[in-house]
Amino acid sequence: MAPHVGNILPTTWSGLISGSAALILLIGVAAAAWRVIYSLCFHPLKHFPGPWYTACTSLPLGIAGLSRSEPAWLCSLVEKYGKNGTPIRIAPDLLLFHKARQLRDIYWDAACNTKGGIYQHEAIGPTSLFTTTGADDHRKLRKALGGAFWSVGTLKKTWEGRIDELVVNWVANRRRDEEIGKPVVLSNKTSEFAADVMTMVLFTTPWGFVRNDRDERGMLHAWRAGTGLFGLAVRWRFLREVVLGSRLMRDYLLPKLTDEWGNGWLMAQGMREISNRHGRLSKEKEGTDTQRLANMTLFIQAGADTTGTGLGATLRLILKHPDVLAKVCEEIAAADTKGVLSNPVVQYDEAKQHLPYLSACIRESLRLHSPIPNLFSRLVPPGDGKTIDGFHIPAGTEMLSHAVVVQQLDTDAFGPDAAEFRPARWLEGGEARAARMEACMYTFGMGPRGCLGKELALMELHKLVPEVLRRFGVEVLEEGQYCACGGIAYLQPGLLVRLTSRG
Numbered sequence: 001m002a003p004h005v006g007n008i009l010p011t012t013w014s015g016l017i018s019g020s021a022a023l024i025l026l027i028g029v030a031a032a033a034w035r036v037i038y039s040l041c042f043h044p045l046k047h048f049p050g051p052w053y054t055a056c057t058s059l060p061l062g063i064a065g066l067s068r069s070e071p072a073w074l075c076s077l078v079e080k081y082g083k084n085g086t087p088i089r090i091a092p093d094l095l096l097f098h099k100a101r102q103l104r105d106i107y108w109d110a111a112c113n114t115k116g117g118i119y120q121h122e123a124i125g126p127t128s129l130f131t132t133t134g135a136d137d138h139r140k141l142r143k144a145l146g147g148a149f150w151s152v153g154t155l156k157k158t159w160e161g162r163i164d165e166l167v168v169n170w171v172a173n174r175r176r177d178e179e180i181g182k183p184v185v186l187s188n189k190t191s192e193f194a195a196d197v198m199t200m201v202l203f204t205t206p207w208g209f210v211r212n213d214r215d216e217r218g219m220l221h222a223w224r225a226g227t228g229l230f231g232l233a234v235r236w237r238f239l240r241e242v243v244l245g246s247r248l249m250r251d252y253l254l255p256k257l258t259d260e261w262g263n264g265w266l267m268a269q270g271m272r273e274i275s276n277r278h279g280r281l282s283k284e285k286e287g288t289d290t291q292r293l294a295n296m297t298l299f300i301q302a303g304a305d306t307t308g309t310g311l312g313a314t315l316r317l318i319l320k321h322p323d324v325l326a327k328v329c330e331e332i333a334a335a336d337t338k339g340v341l342s343n344p345v346v347q348y349d350e351a352k353q354h355l356p357y358l359s360a361c362i363r364e365s366l367r368l369h370s371p372i373p374n375l376f377s378r379l380v381p382p383g384d385g386k387t388i389d390g391f392h393i394p395a396g397t398e399m400l401s402h403a404v405v406v407q408q409l410d411t412d413a414f415g416p417d418a419a420e421f422r423p424a425r426w427l428e429g430g431e432a433r434a435a436r437m438e439a440c441m442y443t444f445g446m447g448p449r450g451c452l453g454k455e456l457a458l459m460e461l462h463k464l465v466p467e468v469l470r471r472f473g474v475e476v477l478e479e480g481q482y483c484a485c486g487g488i489a490y491l492q493p494g495l496l497v498r499l500t501s502r503g
């Protein structure tokens with residue numbers, strides 16, 4: 001008897017479906033197998049050491065960033081594979097350089113000023129100074145946004161007095177905490193201070209982090225919460241190019257201008273500032289409002305929690321080491337007795353001149369606990385490739401370094417105790433040794449794309465750190481922890497203290 005048509009169709013369809021699924025699976029397995037074989041046996045970087053799986057996919061790097069284990073993981077790879085300074089293959093096209101002597105050849109060579117694909121995450125926001133990959137475009141934009149404005153001279157003349165006002169108000173807030181016996185997460189409060197400095201420098205009037213003594217609109221909280229996705233997208237090509245490349249996913253995952261808090265609110269408020277006021281970025285002649293907004297967002301994100309973390313981490317390291325704390329307090333008291341520190345707020349130049357040990361603590365903290373231990377890659381230009389430290393690097397390779405790896409492991413550059421917090425290293429051997437170590441520092445990046453706000457960050461550090469220790473005795477309730485998620489560091493849990501005004 002001929003089978004009923006209704007019975008035949010499902011059988012045919014299910015056969016077709018399982019046949020197609022098997023075919024797709026087979027193609028998938030073959031593609032994965034080919035990828036492994038190509039990556040390990042034919043890829044131009046096949047000779048560089050590293051785990052086999054990082055040679056085949058960038059996912060492990062993404063997972064390390066997301067799981068907050070990246071600095072420790074990269075250090076372990078260097079210990080295992082990095083003999084004689086050999087660069088390590090940490091993703092299919094990515095080499096990690098871990099000796100300070102190698103950095104100049106990567107970051108100061110104009111021919112390598114093109115940023116690698118790792119930066120090309122337009123999917124998670126319009127292009128800014130930071131994500132502009134081409135060297136020429138970058139140079140022009142940096143000129144338009146930078147120049148004298150961020151130099152130490154202009155900062156001292158135009159902004160130091162305004163920063164002092166914020167310090168005074170911040171100290172008054174801490175006195176109020178003391179009056180009501182409230183412990184305070186000092187590292188969060190330092191980030192709020194730095195966020196207000198940033199919004200003030202960009203828009204003349206600070207956005208109220210210090211005035212209201214809170215994380216305005218949860219901006220800092222949202223920034224930290226977003227570092228995981230941001231870091232994963234930067235590291236894992238599939239997420240960056242395929243998932244976030246789709247409009248639907250972008251709309252779902254990324255902040256919106258209608259948000260009442262966090263990064264969405266930051267962008268909306270930035271948009272209002274740009275169109276209504278004559279702040280710093282509205283004077284910029286080049287670019288559309290969208291580009292101005294992208295740069296404004298960049299400046300706040302690059303300069304707020306980063307500097308806040310620098311401040312919190314420095315205070316934490318000083319407080320963790322009683323001998324160091326005693327020396328810093330002695331130095332401040334001696335300078336005060338001599339009358340060489342201004343009141344109510346120490347000036348940047350005074351701190352550098354009269355508080356050398358405190359200044360060394362700041363350098364040492366930035367060395368060990370970089371606020372942005374991120375992956376900033378540069379591309380080897382087309383042609384014959386490039387030789388660095390005796391290693392030939394093929395054209396098209398992405399090269400990068402890592403602040404924690406270089407600054408904690410390179411004993412040639414920082415001494416046999418490089419991994420230890422020992423501020424005195426910056427004062428031994430005079431200016432020449434300090435300058436040599438400074439040249440090996442990667443905390444603020446290097447070369448034409450180095451940090452635009454370095455002097456502003458250092459000014460904040462040389463003002464707020466001494467003022468905290470000058471005005472208060474500090475009892476540490478919980479020392480907190482330095483952690484890095486997606487290449488961005490903060491203290492989590494934070495540094496919890498109780499403050500007592502000094503007599």
Ligand code: HEM
Nearest residue numbers: 129130302303306307310376443444445449451452453457
């Ligand atoms: C302790 C605090 C800070 C640290 C550790 C830090 C670190 C860095 C690093 C490592 C880079 C280089 C990235 C690369 O090679 O692509 C960078 C770039 C940048 N930083 Fe900072 N930064 C800090 C504070 C600031 C501040 C206060 C500002 C505010 C103006 C700022 C604005 C920028 C900008 C605009 C760039 C991009 C420069 C370019 O691509 O030309 N940063 N920063």
